[in-house]
Every structure is written in structure tokens, then in C-alpha cells.
Amino acid sequence: MFGLRYTGKSRDGLRLVSLAVLFGLAGICHAQSPAKVQDTGVDANPPSVTTCVACHGALGAGTASGGPRLAGKDPDYLAHALAMFKAGTRASDAMQAVARNLSDSDIHNLAMFFSQQNPPLATGAVPPSQSLVIAGKQLAEMGAGPGVPACFSCHAAGGKGNGARFPGIAGEPAAFVVARLHEFQARAKGKMPAPGTMTAVAAMLNDTQIEEAAAYLSVTGP
Known part of the structure; x- marks a missing residue:
């Protein structure tokens, strides 16, 4: 429900498509420490993970207050989202402040890190009926x-x-x-x-x- 279109699902040129990005809702942040993860071949402490989990929850699980889940997302999707924030083509004061100093390597490492996480669902919200x-x-x-x-x-x-x-x-x-x-x-x-x-x-x-x-x-x- 959150991609741009419901037609034309070709993967060609996906990095060039302006996505309806879930990544980066500016909300109330609850600082959390990044947990250790199993060796997945990706740096377990890539740049700015601590900054990311402050709003997006431990290992990118999301938060009950509205921080979106990053864990398990497609790495190209996450990398493109960060690139948009860095370029200023995706509006978010909070995310642009984080992304503007990231190198291409940082963006790749962060995208790969969160794509390989699978924490439990965010807790703290009143269960829905x-x-x-x-x-x-x-x-x-x-x-x-x-x-x-x-x-x-x-x-x-x-x-x-x-x-x-x-x-x-x-x-x-x-x-x-x-x-x-x-x-x-x-x-x-x-x-x-x-x-x-x-x-x-x-x-x-x-x-x-x-x-x-x-x-x-x-x-x-x-």
C-alpha cells in the first residue's frame, strides 16, 4: 500500500523511481542501544546505527510512537531512501540531518545491516481490537x-x-x-x-x- 504505483512492477531502473518511502518518519524518538547480531557478513556496527535506532527502534524494529520499521526491508529500497534524504529530494529535517554526511559506503552498509535484521515487532502500543x-x-x-x-x-x-x-x-x-x-x-x-x-x-x-x-x-x- 505504500509503493508509488499499483501497476508496472518491473524491477528495471528501480533506483531511478521516486519511491513513496516509509523510511524516515519524524516522530518522538526513544533512544535504544543497538543489539548484537549474528555474523551476516555485514559490519555489525555500521556508521550511524546508534542514531538510526534512536527513532527506528532496536535493530530497526520500529516504535509504538510511530518510528517506521527498517528491519528486513529490501537493501536497495533503504539505500535509495537514504540517497534521497542526502540529496534533499525527500523532505525530512531529521533524516536530512542524518543522511547529509553519509558516504556512499555508509549508505550501503546501513542498508545492508538493516535489511538483514529480524527483531520482534515493536511493543508498547495498546493492542488493536x-x-x-x-x-x-x-x-x-x-x-x-x-x-x-x-x-x-x-x-x-x-x-x-x-x-x-x-x-x-x-x-x-x-x-x-x-x-x-x-x-x-x-x-x-x-x-x-x-x-x-x-x-x-x-x-x-x-x-x-x-x-x-x-x-x-x-x-x-x-
Whole structure:
């Protein structure tokens, strides 16, 4: 539900596509220490991991307050997101402050590090009601009419992601999903969105549907 389009899933030229990036929601940060991980062939302490987990949770698990999950995302997706923040083409004061001093090697190491992590889902939020979760599952798997395709039609079965263009959305904290979809809705009010974009899809959602999708994704393992 958070990639740019629901059509055209070719992986060619993905680094050049302006993605609807989950990475980098500016929210309340809760500092956490990075945990040790098994040897995966990637530097276990790449540059700025401590800075990243302050907002994104230990090992990039996400936070109940709305820090998006980075763990397990496609490394090309994460690298492109950081490159956008570094270049200033993706707006976020917090993320631009972090990314502007990263080298290409730093970006690669961070992307690889978080892509290989698999921490438990973020904790601390009030568990969603079963009715919201059930309705959210229906929305994610089946959609809601012609204007709202199933989330998983682009983000793959279970919301596990489909390459660099369509990131994994399962396991994202509910607060992040709600905030991100509202951001897309605000964007739609400023300019008519192109058909098939996340902005166009979000504009069709009501507040109840947003809460339902957020509830289901927040309890679904990536």
C-alpha cells in the first residue's frame, strides 16, 4: 500500500523511481542501544546505527510512537531512501540531518545491516481490537472496490514486499501507518494525484479504513 504505483512492477531502473518511502518518519524518538547480531557478513556496527535506532527502534524494529520499521526491508529500497534524504529530494529535517554526511559506503552498509535484521515487532502500543484486525486483513488482501486495490497486490503476499519499489509493510507500527496515509491524503488535497499512485489510493480511504489497515499490519509478522 505504500509503493508509488499499483501497476508496472518491473524491477528495471528501480533506483531511478521516486519511491513513496516509509523510511524516515519524524516522530518522538526513544533512544535504544543497538543489539548484537549474528555474523551476516555485514559490519555489525555500521556508521550511524546508534542514531538510526534512536527513532527506528532496536535493530530497526520500529516504535509504538510511530518510528517506521527498517528491519528486513529490501537493501536497495533503504539505500535509495537514504540517497534521497542526502540529496534533499525527500523532505525530512531529521533524516536530512542524518543522511547529509553519509558516504556512499555508509549508505550501503546501513542498508545492508538493516535489511538483514529480524527483531520482534515493536511493543508498547495498546493492542488493536480484533474487529479492526479482521477488517484490516480484508482490506489488505481484497481491497475495497475499484479505487482501493488490495495492499498486497503490490506489496506481495503477507505484505512482505516486492523488490525495491514496493517495500514490506507487514510489521509496521500502527501509528506510522496512520500518519503516513494521512500524509498521502494531505498531498492529494494539494495536487490531483496520478491514477494508481499511493496518493490516489490514500485519498479514497476513510479514517476507519486507515485504522483497520494500520491495526492489521501492526500485528502481522514481516
